[in-house]
Amino acid sequence: LSLKKRGVFLVKKKHRWTGRKKAHLWDNKKRREGQSQKNRQVKKQVAEYEKKIEEMKNKKNQEFVASKKRYMLMIKKTVPK
Numbered sequence: 001l002s003l004k005k006r007g008v009f010l011v012k013k014k015h016r017w018t019g020r021k022k023a024h025l026w027d028n029k030k031r032r033e034g035q036s037q038k039n040r041q042v043k044k045q046v047a048e049y050e051k052k053i054e055e056m057k058n059k060k061n062q063e064f065v066a067s068k069k070r071y072m073l074m075i076k077k078t079v080p081k
Contacts (some may be wrong), residue, residue, distance in 0.1 A: 023075075
């Protein structure tokens with residue numbers, strides 16, 4: 001995975017109160033000011049999502065949902081538990 005090479009990891013968590021599952025990307029090579037550790041959550045810029053937004057606008061609702069389900073299944077299989 002290219003994510004592993006860059007030091008970026010997908011972290012799956014359960015919400016403390018609701019029990020819902022959440023996924024976050026963490027980058028181990030970045031350091032925030034005033035922090036002794038390098039870990040931080042990765043936030044992408046809006047410009048990186050413009051292509052995805054255009055794809056979403058052109059798809060029908062059922063096609064979009066089906067593609068997201070396939071994507072989530074792929075991630076679930078590739079991420080170690």
